[in-house]
Amino acid sequence: MKKIIESPRVRMTVLLIFMTLFCFSLSVFRYYISETKVFLFLNWNLFLAWIPLLLSSFIVIFKIKSRISLAFIIIIWILFFPNSPYILTDLFHLRARNSIPIWYDLIVILSYAWTGLICGFISLNDIEKRLFSYGKKNVVNGLIIFFLFISSFGVYLGRFLRWNSWDVLNNPFGLFNDIVVRLIYPLEYTKTWGVTLLMGVMLNFMYFTFKWMEAGNHDNIQPKKVNH
Numbered sequence: 001m002k003k004i005i006e007s008p009r010v011r012m013t014v015l016l017i018f019m020t021l022f023c024f025s026l027s028v029f030r031y032y033i034s035e036t037k038v039f040l041f042l043n044w045n046l047f048l049a050w051i052p053l054l055l056s057s058f059i060v061i062f063k064i065k066s067r068i069s070l071a072f073i074i075i076i077w078i079l080f081f082p083n084s085p086y087i088l089t090d091l092f093h094l095r096a097r098n099s100i101p102i103w104y105d106l107i108v109i110l111s112y113a114w115t116g117l118i119c120g121f122i123s124l125n126d127i128e129k130r131l132f133s134y135g136k137k138n139v140v141n142g143l144i145i146f147f148l149f150i151s152s153f154g155v156y157l158g159r160f161l162r163w164n165s166w167d168v169l170n171n172p173f174g175l176f177n178d179i180v181v182r183l184i185y186p187l188e189y190t191k192t193w194g195v196t197l198l199m200g201v202m203l204n205f206m207y208f209t210f211k212w213m214e215a216g217n218h219d220n221i222q223p224k225k226v227n228h
Contacts, residue, residue, distance in 0.1 A: 013057075016053075016118065016119060023046060023111045023112045023115055027039050027108060030100055033099070033100065039093070042109070045087050050119050053122055056126035056127055056130075059127075059130055060126050064130075083165065085120060085155055086154075089158075093109070117206070120151075121211075127147075144207070148200055148204050151203060152197075152202075155195070156195045156196055157178070160195070
């Protein structure tokens, strides 16, 4: 029991819960002071950002080995994963308002964005480690890079075209049409591919920084061999 409580994953999960509560308290306090619901929507966005982490945690906890089951969960995971970096784009809502100082709103948005991003990166790392059981390292790394670019494309669809993960079921043909037309006529949608490319590169830099920092910390806590 003690080993479970002291495990890095449990500690990180507890930290994320506290980060989420901190975010929630910021938005509630803002609502109490200003009597406006301006940033309460961030709570829903953060809830959606938790879904990829819950899905990948399910894979880890129950040690899903069936390739069909794993593929099915990963497909659902891909649909929700863009919600994690999406909160970064909520900085678009940052502007001076009379009731609340802009620095407070900046802290609110950045707190939600950081928490959502960490949820996403941990879930992506879970998926990466699981895929190592089925493929070569270079292939898996290629898939991870691809997932991050797919995610940035999903962020574009959500921010600028107002699609969301649920529209795969609610309006699949409309969503499919918006995606296909951009694939067929890429030069007519330079904004789409500009956002996708640049945000994809940024997310890759951020994720691999996160990943290698975690690997470095793990190496540092390993017991050193003593030469006799």
